[in-house]
Amino acid sequence: MSELSEQIVNLGERSYPILIGSGLLKQDGILDPFVGDADVFVVTNDVVGPLYLKMLNALLGTRRIDSIELPDGEVHKTIASFESILDRLVAGRFARDALLITLGGGVVGDIGGFAAAAYQRGIRFIQVPTTLLAQVDSAVGGKTAVNHPGGKNLIGAFHQPSAVLIDTDTLVTLPDRELRAGLAEIVKYGLIVDAEFFAWLEVHAAELLAREPAALHHAIRRSCQLKAAIVAEDEREAGRRALLNLGHTYGHAIERCAGYGAWLHGEAVAAGICMAAEFSARLGYLESGDTGRISALFTALALPTSAPKLGVDDFMAAMSIDKKVVAGEIRLVLLHSIGSAEVTADYPSAELAALLAEQLVR
Amino acid sequence: MSELSEQIVNLGERSYPILIGSGLLKQDGILDPFVGDADVFVVTNDVVGPLYLKMLNALLGTRRIDSIELPDGEVHKTIASFESILDRLVAGRFARDALLITLGGGVVGDIGGFAAAAYQRGIRFIQVPTTLLAQVDSAVGGKTAVNHPGGKNLIGAFHQPSAVLIDTDTLVTLPDRELRAGLAEIVKYGLIVDAEFFAWLEVHAAELLAREPAALHHAIRRSCQLKAAIVAEDEREAGRRALLNLGHTYGHAIERCAGYGAWLHGEAVAAGICMAAEFSARLGYLESGDTGRISALFTALALPTSAPKLGVDDFMAAMSIDKKVVAGEIRLVLLHSIGSAEVTADYPSAELAALLAEQLVR
Numbered sequence: 128m129s130e131l132s133e134q135i136v137n138l139g140e141r142s143y144p145i146l147i148g149s150g151l152l153k154q155d156g157i158l159d160p161f162v163g164d165a166d167v168f169v170v171t172n173d174v175v176g177p178l179y180l181k182m183l184n185a186l187l188g189t190r191r192i193d194s195i196e197l198p199d200g201e202v203h204k205t206i207a208s209f210e211s212i213l214d215r216l217v218a219g220r221f222a223r224d225a226l227l228i229t230l231g232g233g234v235v236g237d238i239g240g241f242a243a244a245a246y247q248r249g250i251r252f253i254q255v256p257t258t259l260l261a262q263v264d265s266a267v268g269g270k271t272a273v274n275h276p277g278g279k280n281l282i283g284a285f286h287q288p289s290a291v292l293i294d295t296d297t298l299v300t301l302p303d304r305e306l307r308a309g310l311a312e313i314v315k316y317g318l319i320v321d322a323e324f325f326a327w328l329e330v331h332a333a334e335l336l337a338r339e340p341a342a343l344h345h346a347i348r349r350s351c352q353l354k355a356a357i358v359a360e361d362e363r364e365a366g367r368r369a370l371l372n373l374g375h376t377y378g379h380a381i382e383r384c385a386g387y388g389a390w391l392h393g394e395a396v397a398a399g400i401c402m403a404a405e406f407s408a409r410l411g412y413l414e415s416g417d418t419g420r421i422s423a424l425f426t427a428l429a430l431p432t433s434a435p436k437l438g439v440d441d442f443m444a445a446m447s448i449d450k451k452v453v454a455g456e457i458r459l460v461l462l463h464s465i466g467s468a469e470v471t472a473d474y475p476s477a478e479l480a481a482l483l484a485e486q487l488v489r
Numbered sequence: 490m491s492e493l494s495e496q497i498v499n500l501g502e503r504s505y506p507i508l509i510g511s512g513l514l515k516q517d518g519i520l521d522p523f524v525g526d527a528d529v530f531v532v533t534n535d536v537v538g539p540l541y542l543k544m545l546n547a548l549l550g551t552r553r554i555d556s557i558e559l560p561d562g563e564v565h566k567t568i569a570s571f572e573s574i575l576d577r578l579v580a581g582r583f584a585r586d587a588l589l590i591t592l593g594g595g596v597v598g599d600i601g602g603f604a605a606a607a608y609q610r611g612i613r614f615i616q617v618p619t620t621l622l623a624q625v626d627s628a629v630g631g632k633t634a635v636n637h638p639g640g641k642n643l644i645g646a647f648h649q650p651s652a653v654l655i656d657t658d659t660l661v662t663l664p665d666r667e668l669r670a671g672l673a674e675i676v677k678y679g680l681i682v683d684a685e686f687f688a689w690l691e692v693h694a695a696e697l698l699a700r701e702p703a704a705l706h707h708a709i710r711r712s713c714q715l716k717a718a719i720v721a722e723d724e725r726e727a728g729r730r731a732l733l734n735l736g737h738t739y740g741h742a743i744e745r746c747a748g749y750g751a752w753l754h755g756e757a758v759a760a761g762i763c764m765a766a767e768f769s770a771r772l773g774y775l776e777s778g779d780t781g782r783i784s785a786l787f788t789a790l791a792l793p794t795s796a797p798k799l800g801v802d803d804f805m806a807a808m809s810i811d812k813k814v815v816a817g818e819i820r821l822v823l824l825h826s827i828g829s830a831e832v833t834a835d836y837p838s839a840e841l842a843a844l845l846a847e848q849l850v851r
Contacts, residue, residue: 206572217639222814245607247812248634248645249725272610277579283610284646363611450609452584 132348136267137359141287145267145351149340151294152182152255161226161253161290162187168221169194170212170239171230175257178300183230183255193219197235202388204234204274206282212242223247226289232258232305233265233392237283240271244286254288257297259309259343260393263316263350266291268358268368274387278448279379285363293351295344308393310335310428313346315400316353318421319370322466324349329420332427369470372451373460374400377434380445384437397430406482407462410474417465437487443480494710498629499721503649507629507713511702513656514544514617523588523615523652524549530583531556532574532601533592537619540662545592545617555581559597564750566596566636568644574604585609588651594620594667595627595754599645602633606648616650619659621671621705622755625678625712628653630720630730636749640810641741647725655713657706670755672697672790675708677762678715680783681732684828686711691782694789731832734813735822736762739796742807746799759792768844769824772836779827799849805842 131148151157167190171180176196184192195215197208216225227250229239236254243252256266272283298306313335317325327345328335334342354371361368378399382390390398404421407413422432434442451458456472457479463469493510513519529552533542538558546554557577559570578587589612591601598616605614618628634645660668675697679687689707690697696704716733723730740761744752752760766783769775784794796804813820818834819841825831 206568210568213637213644214639217637217643217810220810222817223812224815245644245646247643248632248647270610275575275579277576281579281609282575282607284607285610448579448582450585453586455584 130344132344134348134351134355136287136355138287138362143288143290145291145293145355147293147295147344147348147351149295149344151292152179152186152296155186158186158253158290158292162190164190165224165226165251166191166221167226167228168192168216168219169228169230170197170235170242171195172197172199172232172235174199175231175235179230179257179297183228193221197238199234200388201234201274201382201392204238204387206273208238209242209245209273212239213246216242216246221246221250223250225250227252228255229253229266230255230257231261232256233261236261236266237270237272237280240269240286240288241273241283244271244284249286251289252286254291256291256293258301258305259298259347260305260312262293262295262347263309264312264354266293267351267354269362278445279382279387280450281448293347295340295347298338298343304391305393306338307336307429308391311393311397311400311425311430313350314424314428315371315373315396316350318400318462318465319373319460319468320353320357320466321349322464324353325424325465329424329427332424336428366470369451369458370460370468372470373462373468374398374403376446376449376451376457376459377402379449380442381434381437383445384441385435394431397425397428398432398434401425401432402434402482402486403460404462405486406459406474406479409478409482410461413462413464417462420465434486439480439483439487442483442487492706494706496710496713496717498649498717500649500724505650505652507653507655507717509655509657509706509710509713511657511706513654514541514548514658517548520548520615520652520654524552526552527586527588527613528553528583529588529590530554530578530581531590531592532559532597532604533557534559534561534594534597536561537593537597541592541619541659545590555583559600561596562750563596563636563744563754566600566749568635570600571604571607571635574601575608578604578608583608583612585612587612589614590617591615591628592617592619593623594618595623598623598628599632599634599642602631602648602650603635603645606633606646611648613651614648616653618653618655620663620667621660621709622667622674624655624657624709625671626674626716628655629713629716631724640807641744641749642812643810655709657702657709660700660705666753667755668700669698669791670753673755673759673762673787673792675712676786676790677733677735677758678712680762680824680827681735681822681830682715682719682828683711684826686715687786687827691786691789694786698790728832731813731820732822732830734832735824735830736760736765738808738811738813738819738821739764741811742804743796743799745807746803747797752797756793759787759790760794760796763787763794764796764844764848765822766824767848768821768836768841771840771844772823775824775826779824782827796848801842801845801849804845804849
C-alpha cells in the first residue's frame with residue numbers, strides 16, 4: 128500500500144475529501160465513514176464492472192447492494208441511460224437515505240451523479256473514478272450531466288459527492304488512448320493557474336506516458352488540489368471556475384461535429400486548448416514561444432494539437448449552444464501566459480471567425 | 490386593481506417575493522425587475538395557454554419569447570414532457586442567462602421548474618400559477634419534479650424560482666373541481682400550524698366555494714405566508730418542512746393506485762388528511778371532536794373524506810416508495826390537535842396495517 132493523499136474540497140457543509148492512493152479499493156473500511164449502513168446502488172459500465180465491481184462490493188460488506196452496468200462510451204451519455212438508472216432505483220425501492228456509487232470514467236460519473244441529483248430530488252453519492260480523466264477532473268467538483276443531441280452536458284445538475292475515492296491501481300487496466308486523454312486535462316491545470324506544474328509536466332511527460340506510479344500520483348494529487356481550490360472559490364461557476372473550461376468550448380464542438388465517441392473528450396480538449404492558445408496569440412495575449420511549448424507538450428504526450436477538418440458553420444453553431452454563452456456572446460478562456468488565464472467575451476468576433484476558417488479547413 | 494400583497498421567501502441569496510393580487514397579469518412592468526432583458530421561454534398547457542399566454546407575452550414586451558403548450562393533466566407529468574421542453578430550449582439556442590416562466594397549475598410548474606433546474610445545470614425561472622392549488626402550495630418553495638410510473642415526484646430537484654406571480658383573476662376560469670382541490674391544501678396549513686386559520690376556514694367555507702374575492706385573497710395570502718415561513722426554516726426538508734406532507738403519503742398512494750389523473754392531487758390530499766387524522770386518533774394523539782371538525786370542513790368544501798376501494802398490498806407498496814421513507818420506515822405526519830403536528834416513524838406498524846385494512850376496503 129503506497130502513500131495516501133487526502134485533499135479536501137472546502138464547501139462549508141458540503142465539504143468532502145478526495146482520497147488518492149494505490150490499493151484503496153482493497154483497504155477494508157475505507158468507505159465506511161461515508162456510507163454508514165445505507166443501502167447502496169452502484170452505477171458502472173460493462174468494461175469497468177467486470178474488472179472492479181467485485182472488489183467494490185467486498186468493501187461494502189453486508190449492506191444491501193444493487194448495481195447497473197451501462198454500455199460503455201460517450202454515445203450512451205443520454206437521458207435514456209439516466210432513466211434506466213432511475214427505473215432500477217425505483218424498482219429496488221431505494222429510499223432517500225440510500226447512497227449511489229459511480230464506478231468508472233467520466234461518463235459513468237456524470238450520468239450516475241445526475242441520477243443521484245434527481246432521484247427523490249437528491250440522494251448522496253460517492254465517486255470512484257477509474258480513468259485518469261475522471262480522477263483529475265470530472266469526479267471532482269459536483270458537475271453532473273448527460274448530453275443532448277444538440278450539445279454536450281446540456282442537461283444536468285450541480286450535486287457534490289460525499290467523497291471521491293481514487294485508487295491509482297485502476298489505471299493499470301486503462302487503455303493508452305484513455306490515459307493520454309486524461310493527461311490533456313492535467314496539462315490544463317498547469318496552463319490556467321500553475322506555471323511550475325506545467326514545467327514539471329514538460330520534464331516528466333515520458334514517465335507519465337510510461338505510467339510511472341510516482342509521477343502519476345504527483346500529477347493526480349496536484350490536479351485535484353488545484354481543482355479543489357478553484358471549486359471551493361466558485362462552486363457554481365459564476366466566475367473563476369470558468370477557467371477550467373480552457374479549450375472546452377472548441378473541444379465540445381469538435382466532439383459534437385465529429386460525432387460523439389469519435390474523439391475522446393481529452394483528445395478534443397487537447398486540440399481545443401491549442402486552438403485557444405492560437406487565438407490568444409492572434410489577439411496578442413500569448414507569446415509564440417508559449418504556444419510552441421504548449422503544442423510541444425501535447426505532441427510529447429501523443430495528443431492531437433489541431434481539430435479535424437470540419438464545417439465552419441456547424442462548428443460555430445455547436446460553439447454557440449455551449450453553456451458558456453452569456454448575453455448572446457460566447458465567453459472564451461484566453462491565455463496570457465503559461466499559468467495565467469482569463470475568461471472574456473471581449474474579443475473581436477471577426478478574429479474568431481478567421482481562426483475557425485484557418486484551423487478547421489486546413 | 491385590488492390590493493397587492495407581497496410575501497418574501499427568505500432564503501439568503503435565493504430569497505424571492507410572492508406577489509399576490511387581482512389583475513397582476515395586466516400590470517405593465519410588474520415582471521421587469523425579475524426578467525431584465527433575458528430571453529424568455531414559457532411553459533404552459535393547452536388549456537391555460539389559450540386563456541393567458543397572450544396576456545403574459547404582452548407583459549414581456551419586445552424580449553425574445555418562445556413557448557411550449559404541454560397537454561393538460563397529471564398523466565403528462567413525465568420525463569417525456571420534461572425532455573420536450575429541453576428539446577425546444579436547445580433548438581431555440583436558449584443560453585444559460587435565459588429565463589423560463591411556468592404559466593399554469595402544479596403540473597406545469599413542477600415539470601417546467603425541473604426543466605429550468607436541469608437545463609445547462611440550472612437557469613432562472615418564474616412561477617405564474619393559475620390554479621388555486623399551485624398558488625397556495627406547489628409554486629412556492631422550489632420543489633420541482635416529474636412522476637415515475639413507480640411513484641409520484643420521484644425525479645426532480647430543489648430549484649427556487651426568482652419570483653412567484655399570483656394573479657387571483659385567473660381563478661375565474663378554474664373549474665369548480667380544481668378550485669376545491671386547492672382548498673384541500675389551504676386546510677392543511679391550518680391543521681399543521683395555525684388553529685386560528687382553520688377556524689377562519691370553517692366560518693368562510695361557503696364564501697371560498699363561491700369564489701368571493703376577499704375570502705380567496707385572504708386564504709391565498711395566509712397560505713403563502715405560512716408556507717414561506719416553513720420553507721425559509723427548512724429549505725431541503727431535513728425536518729420541519731416535512732409537516733407540509735400531512736396526508737400526502739396516503740394521498741400519493743391514492744393517486745397512484747387509482748391511476749394518475751383519476752383523482753386530482755388536492756382530492757387525494759383531502760382523503761389522505763382524513764386518513765392521517767384517523768390514524769392520529771387511533772394512536773390516541775387526536776381527540777375525536779377534532780377528527781369530526783376536520784371531516785366536516787372537507788365535507789363543507791365538497792371534498793372527499795375517505796379513500797376509494799383499493800388493494801391494501803398495492804397501497805402499502807405505493808406508500809413505501811414515497812420519498813418520506815427513511816431507514817426503512819415510512820415517516821408520517823401525525824396530528825396532535827388542530828394546529829399542531831409532528832413527523833415521526835415511531836408508531837406501531839400493525840396499527841397502520843389495521844387502518845389501511847379498515848379504510849381501503851369499506
